[in-house]
Amino acid sequence: MSSSASRSPALERNRYFDALANTPGLFWLGQNTNHMPAHPQVRAAMIRSIDAGEFNAYAPPLGFEALRRAITLDLGAPEAEALVTEGGVSALAMICRARCRPGTTLVTTDPTWKWPCLFARQQGAEVIQIPIYGAEHGFRLSSAALAANVDRRTAIVYLVDPNNPLGIRYTREEIEAFAEIARGVGALLVHDCTYRDFADGHFPAIHAAPESAVVTLSFSKWLGLAGLRIGALVAAPALFEEFASHATSVLGASVIAQRAAEAGLSVKAEWMAEVRAADRANKQRIRDAASAVPGLALPVFPSHGNFLVLETAEAGVRPEALVECYRRQGIMIRQGSYHTERFGDRFVKVSTSVPEPWVEKFCALLPAMVGEARALNDLPPQF
Numbered sequence: 309m310s311s312s313a314s315r316s317p318a319l320e321r322n323r324y325f326d327a328l329a330n331t332p333g334l335f336w337l338g339q340n341t342n343h344m345p346a347h348p349q350v351r352a353a354m355i356r357s358i359d360a361g362e363f364n365a366y367a368p369p370l371g372f373e374a375l376r377r378a379i380t381l382d383l384g385a386p387e388a389e390a391l392v393t394e395g396g397v398s399a400l401a402m403i404c405r406a407r408c409r410p411g412t413t414l415v416t417t418d419p420t421w422k423w424p425c426l427f428a429r430q431q432g433a434e435v436i437q438i439p440i441y442g443a444e445h446g447f448r449l450s451s452a453a454l455a456a457n458v459d460r461r462t463a464i465v466y467l468v469d470p471n472n473p474l475g476i477r478y479t480r481e482e483i484e485a486f487a488e489i490a491r492g493v494g495a496l497l498v499h500d501c502t503y504r505d506f507a508d509g510h511f512p513a514i515h516a517a518p519e520s521a522v523v524t525l526s527f528s529k530w531l532g533l534a535g536l537r538i539g540a541l542v543a544a545p546a547l548f549e550e551f552a553s554h555a556t557s558v559l560g561a562s563v564i565a566q567r568a569a570e571a572g573l574s575v576k577a578e579w580m581a582e583v584r585a586a587d588r589a590n591k592q593r594i595r596d597a598a599s600a601v602p603g604l605a606l607p608v609f610p611s612h613g614n615f616l617v618l619e620t621a622e623a624g625v626r627p628e629a630l631v632e633c634y635r636r637q638g639i640m641i642r643q644g645s646y647h648t649e650r651f652g653d654r655f656v657k658v659s660t661s662v663p664e665p666w667v668e669k670f671c672a673l674l675p676a677m678v679g680e681a682r683a684l685n686d687l688p689p690q691f
């Protein structure tokens with residue numbers, strides 16, 4: 309590595325992920341990605357698209373009409389409009405660009421998904437994070453806490469549901485109450501539903517407040533398309549127009565990814581039944597392994613996401629040390645500080661939508677990794 313590169317935080321971060329991506333056979337248990345073998349129809353759709361040379365042309369700027377329709381139908385909101393984006397993250401960036409400016413606030417939980425906080429700050433907005441980690445909060449946002457933190461400055465209430473990393477999900481009544489509170493101060497409720505397909509009884513906010521809520525979606529997690537970069541936002545027509553006018557990705561999203569997404573939606577019920585069964589079994593394996601190691605704890609079980617928070621503090625283990633020990637074994641898990649400065653020293657996060665042998669190896673190594681991590685002090689930076 310050149311000396312100029314080693315002084316660049318941006319390059320350091322990039323090289324961290326480049327090293328992971330180029331580790332042969334790495335077990336990806338850190339980013340909630342889905343590593344189950346692709347559904348044959350999804351694979352076939354991608355190959356058909358490649359064989360037809362569809363990638364030589366641009367896709368329609370807001371997504372193929374058939375895919376847009378399939379997305380709104382899948383969400384049970386056929387009267388709404390879907391805007392297809394390069395990952396859910398681009399939808400969130402677009403929304404923040406549309407609504408955040410100096411003098412406004414984005415109100416969210418702690419922990420939350422951190423990137424929309426960055427997008428809000430880039431626009432000059434202030435970010436307010438409401439602590440929800442801990443039994444005293446029940447690991448969830450309450451209406452009272454939300455009401456106490458919004459005012460006329462609030463541009464966006466950003467709710468990750470199921471919450472990443474905690475895996476709690478909100479009820480219909482809670483979502484309706486949050487939507488009412490946001491509407492009361494003229495704020496937009498951004499309901500990040502990236503993990504909704506792993507949850508029981510999920511209720512998208514667009515059903516509660518179509519004029520003041522937007523849903524963001526991802527094909528990275530349930531369908532396993534993270535590297536293809538495809539997601540969407542779903543909103544009522546007026547909001548859709550507003551967000552579309554703030555798009556920067558004006559030449560559309562990947563055509564191959566869109567064909568894969570459309571094929572995925574057509575087999576979703578069958579596919580998710582399989583994925584969720586594997587995911588549930590993996591969660592149970594991790595629970596059994598963790599319960600055999602004194603001090604480890606799973607504060608939210610079962611999680612409604614394809615991941616679990618594993619608390620390490622009582623075991624005398626720094627999350628970063630455990631992450632590093634597993635990295636040396638070819639397994640990526642995530643340090644809590646990726647999600648939250650305030651609570652990040654308490655936990656690691658482990659993804660569960662992966663092949664069974666990956667979780668078996670994680671579990672078999674757990675006692676030894678905890679022992680090694682206790683003695684590990686010199687740690688390279690983690691991102």
Ligand SMILES: Cc1ncc(COP(=O)(O)O)c(C=O)c1O
Binds near residue numbers: 396538
């Ligand atoms: C809560 C949340 N929202 C959005 C995303 C982004 O998903 P995508 O890969 O579709 O950009 C993630 C990815 O980890 C996430 O955890």
